[in-house]
Amino acid sequence: MPSVPPDDRLRVAMICVHTSPLDQPGTGDAGGMNVYVVELAQALARQGSEVEIFTRATSSATPEVVEVSPGVSVRHITAGPFEGLDKNDLPGQLCAFTAGVLRTEASRTAGWYDVVHAHYWLSGQAGFLAADRWDVPLVHTMHTMAKVKNAYLAPGDHPEPRGRVIGEEQVVEAADALVASTPAEADELVDMYGADRRRVHVVPPGVDLRLFRPGDGDPDEVMAAERVRLGLPDGPLVLFAGRVQPLKGPDVVVEALAAMRDAGRTVPTLVVLGGPSGRPTALRELQALAAQVGVADHLVLHPPVPRTELAGWFRAADLVVVPSHSESFGLVAVEAQACGTPVVAAAVGGLRTVVRDGESGVLVRGHEPARWGQVLADLLDAPEERARLREGAARAGASFGWDEAASAMLEVYREARDVRRASLAAAHRPTA
Known part of the structure; x- marks a missing residue:
């Protein structure tokens, strides 16, 4: 110091x-x-x-x-x-x-x-x-x-x-x-x-680099261990962490799951780690949207967790999504990357600086669910590309x-x- x-x-x-x-x-x-x-x-x-x-x-x-x-x-x-x-x-x-x-x-x-x-x-x-x-x-x-x-x-x-x-x-x-x-x-x-x-x-x-960091050992083994500890399912898993409100765009990812299904791609589990903001009915509305588009079985809602536990959730995910419509910085994106998890984020505001497109994650222009579905599906089907992005994510996160x-x-x-x-x-x- x-x-x-x-x-x-x-x-x-x-x-x-x-x-x-x-x-x-x-x-x-x-x-x-x-x-x-x-x-x-x-x-x-x-x-x-x-x-x-x-x-x-x-x-x-x-x-x-x-x-x-x-x-x-x-x-x-x-x-x-x-x-x-x-x-x-x-x-x-x-x-x-x-x-x-x-x-x-x-x-x-x-x-x-x-x-x-x-x-x-x-x-x-x-x-x-x-x-x-x-x-x-x-x-x-x-x-x-x-x-x-x-x-x-x-x-x-x-x-x-x-x-x-x-x-x-x-x-x-x-x-x-x-x-x-x-x-x-x-x-x-x-x-x-x-x-x-x-x-x-x-x-x-x-970012608190003592708390938000990659796990010790092989990343796939770390991911599997975190999922067992947290009671999360096997298979492709995407995580949204934050307040559930229109500005943060969790509905975009829910509809992206339906677009992936319609395109014949594997549909991952979407974990939404957060609580309602602005409207007390926000969680019920997100559940209703998932039921309406036919992906309710792929949506897991969980209350927000203390920061001492958040890093484990990031390490348990294949990808972290930040589909915000505007974002001055994007702290979730930095914390996830510091844990070695690639981030798929909207190309808006500070996220364009925080997420190094093609190096620590992928920036998506616009909020069209079909486009988001394609990006997520392509990454989930490419383990070698995700492994490369993991390394870039850890480097990017450690710079803050x-x-x-x-x-x-x-x-x-x-x-x-x-x-x-x-x-x-x-x-x-x-x-x-």
Whole structure:
């Protein structure tokens, strides 16, 4: 681990309004962002910083402060009712949430926090005020963007409201630094939101390479052992891991199974590892679709699992699918590859960077089920090609590390601090 200069030992206020990093990813609003926030915070702490994560309390039983690991804590702010609030209801609670954040700082020594790092636009709104009040830089990571999602809307999905678009534009204008996960996301910030490119920084997220790694020994033997342990069937097996919602596209793979059957190809088992998001009926709707197209016997639904167990599910699969309609990064794709499992992903957003087409997996243009069925069938019928992709997947996954991401983020924090100081100095410079 690189040595840490004294001025890098920052106190960071991370803001994550709508979902706690303590929540189980894969259901509700919890997903890759939850993992991103807690993993980045812990990596920053390993390099000497202190990170306090502010999130909205969703249960009266949750302690006000939870120590996650040395140097990292999660503070739950009461803002509105604990239960029953949809993410779309949260803008009305931003005033109460921000007041709770400001009260926390008010109990500290003056100048306690060095930087505010907000995640998602709701947090950016709260972070905007906090950074302004504390006179520290605002660093913002979008994670997803309304204009991008609306441009690639999944069938049956609802467009993001105009209020979110306006809120995102305000945060882009206010932020001292914007963090994108890939060059493609950086371009979207500039082209679609008019961001100042000088303030846009690309910092690829990482993956816990101690947890997500290939198994020891022959990959086929590892796969067989994992399937026995998890109670999964023999034969071709494809895994989808994530929230079950239109944006993530699990319906595309279900219909691809039917296309494979109609083309006379072997139909694999599709394991969907995740919970409903947005609509509580999402799982039943996916089951109904599988029954409608005649592949219900090939669909296995399983609740999301803790991250300590997720790597085994990746190693048990022949292929992992990420058919998202838009994806700023695609953490599942990185984690699966780090386990040595090839990924078949939609050629959208950050997935075009994360998945090395023809080397660690295959990128599929569009969401036509027949095309997806052909790609999956061809790979499942080609064990030598899958073996080659396994090796490439492991190499690709191993290139992402959280310590490297934290080092790069510290550089962003320092530059944002310098930008803010220069701006304040210019504002107070006497005119001739």
